Amino acid sequence: MLMIxxxxxxxxxxxxxxxxxxxxxxxxxxxxxxVTKLRASINQARQGETISWENAKAKLGL
Known part of the structure; x- marks a missing residue:
């Protein structure tokens, strides 16, 4: 244990x-x-601006 x-x-x-x-x-x-990109991503998710996992994989060529 460390002591603070x-x-x-x-x-x-x-x-x-x-x-x-x-x-x-x-x-x-x-x-x-x-942090700027993370905040933008959180805001997009809150606003429902999401894509399905299948679409994400297709976009990435996976």
């Missing part, structure tokens, strides 16, 4: 796996181009 030290001498325990996942998430979210 906070103000006022409070500590919190965090597993190595959780810390690694958190760092990976921060790494992804600092990629502004990716």
């Amino acid at each position: 030290y906070l103000k006022r001498s409070k500590t919190r325990k965090m597993s190595y796996t959780h810390l690694t996942e958190l760092l990976e998430t921060l790494d992804i979210l600092t990629d502004t181009e990716f």
Whole structure:
């Protein structure tokens, strides 16, 4: 377990796996181009602008 030290001498325990996942998430979210595309994709899905899995595979030539 890693110990994370906070103000006022409070500590919190965090597993190595959780810390690694958190760092990976921060790494992804600092990629502004990716985040812009991700937000656009989420908005498209919310608006129902989706295609079937079969159409997606066909578009990609799979």
